[in-house]
Amino acid sequence: MSLIVPAKTKRVYLSKRPIEGIEKDTFVSETTYVKQPGPDEVVVRVDIVSLDPAMRGWIRDVRSYTPPVKIGETMRAGALGTVLTNGKTLKKGDIVQGYLGWTEYSTIKEKFLEKVVAPPGANPVDFLGPLGMIGMTAYFGILYVGKIKPGQTVVVSGAAGATGSLVCQIAKIKGAKVIGIAGAEDKCRWLVEDLGIDKAYNYNEQGWHSRFKREVGYLDVFFDNVGGSILDFMLTRLNLNARIVLCGTISEYNSSKPRGLQNYQTLTAMRASIQGFIVFDFTNDYPKAVADMAQWIQEGKLKRKYHIESGLENCPRYLQMLFRGENRGKL
Ligand SMILES: NC(=O)c1ccc[n+]([C@@H]2O[C@H](COP(=O)([O-])OP(=O)(O)OC[C@H]3O[C@@H](n4cnc5c(N)ncnc54)[C@H](OP(=O)(O)O)[C@@H]3O)[C@@H](O)[C@H]2O)c1
Numbered sequence: 001m002s003l004i005v006p007a008k009t010k011r012v013y014l015s016k017r018p019i020e021g022i023e024k025d026t027f028v029s030e031t032t033y034v035k036q037p038g039p040d041e042v043v044v045r046v047d048i049v050s051l052d053p054a055m056r057g058w059i060r061d062v063r064s065y066t067p068p069v070k071i072g073e074t075m076r077a078g079a080l081g082t083v084l085t086n087g088k089t090l091k092k093g094d095i096v097q098g099y100l101g102w103t104e105y106s107t108i109k110e111k112f113l114e115k116v117v118a119p120p121g122a123n124p125v126d127f128l129g130p131l132g133m134i135g136m137t138a139y140f141g142i143l144y145v146g147k148i149k150p151g152q153t154v155v156v157s158g159a160a161g162a163t164g165s166l167v168c169q170i171a172k173i174k175g176a177k178v179i180g181i182a183g184a185e186d187k188c189r190w191l192v193e194d195l196g197i198d199k200a201y202n203y204n205e206q207g208w209h210s211r212f213k214r215e216v217g218y219l220d221v222f223f224d225n226v227g228g229s230i231l232d233f234m235l236t237r238l239n240l241n242a243r244i245v246l247c248g249t250i251s252e253y254n255s256s257k258p259r260g261l262q263n264y265q266t267l268t269a270m271r272a273s274i275q276g277f278i279v280f281d282f283t284n285d286y287p288k289a290v291a292d293m294a295q296w297i298q299e300g301k302l303k304r305k306y307h308i309e310s311g312l313e314n315c316p317r318y319l320q321m322l323f324r325g326e327n328r329g330k331l
Helices: 053-060 124-128 133-145 162-173 186-194 208-215 228-237 277-300 312-324
Strands: 008-014 027-033 041-049 079-083 095-099 105-109 152-156 177-184 200-201 219-224 237-245 273-276
Touching: 008 312, 027 312, 041 312, 053 124, 053 312, 079 124, 095 124, 105 237, 124 133, 133 162, 133 219, 133 237, 152 162, 152 228, 162 177, 162 219, 177 186, 186 200, 200 208, 208 228, 219 228, 228 237
Parallel strands: 152 177, 152 219, 177 200, 219 237, 237 273
Antiparallel strands: 008 027, 041 079, 041 105, 079 095
């Protein structure tokens, strides 16, 4: 691929805040000029963008862990790219990660970029998976917040997704009994047959609650990616001192009025806890986590699946796949 800076770039920007799900006029794509780099900037060709459920939150004008994307602003997105101009530390041809956004080319300060070099057995794309934000979420969520111990029963919702599938594998590496919850039969099969977890339940199948009660009974740690009715059911399944790791609540992201929980009184009876976290809380410990993840990749203990689509202007449509369970792996 050419390392020449073109005159123009396509970008997709936020045009209107949706009330519930993303709509046709939520985002607009346009062609504009590539900005000339300033003294502390480089031009980066955006090669691959990460699509994340959190993006639905970033376009909501509410108080959160990061400011909302503004109307007219290029949609924020973690991405991998190739540097096209020499900077002070980065050189033409370097592969970098950063919040490059939904754009073909980005002119950005070097300090917001990190050069990536894939460790043995890994690829640069793994910096959008186990070696990047998603991997850090899985690692710190299950180990630092969930504090799992060998032999404990760990249940993971959204288990076949990007975060969930890594959580399942880390929990297995640490000697837990791992139960996955996912929305399709093929996802459940992949979890058991390829990732080697102990059991998986398809929440779209009739009678899964009764089978779960009979076959699993109670849990020590629930790593929750989805919230809503699955969280409510798991509240009835807590062992003494159980911990719920509230990583995300994707089932409610498109809803203007999330439903309330019914079964939270078990938290008192079981002396259980429920704790939310944001991956950026653990940045100081990222190097240790990346080293562990890289080692597990090299040892063949961490499998990754990527779901790759093409066409920048189609990002709004692809993003919605996450809310319909249409992705197979990290989107
Ligand atoms: N706290 C943090 O710092 C942090 C960081 C990163 C991600 N997260 C959260 O982690 C979760 C997973 O993110 P990801 O990037 O790994 O996405 P992902 O799991 O790869 O994709 C999202 C999955 O969510 C499931 N889902 C969608 N709607 C659902 C519903 N109504 N009920 C149940 N499941 C539903 C779908 O799988 P099924 O087919 O199984 O339904 C879908 O494939 C999200 O909640 C995200 O916000 C949190």
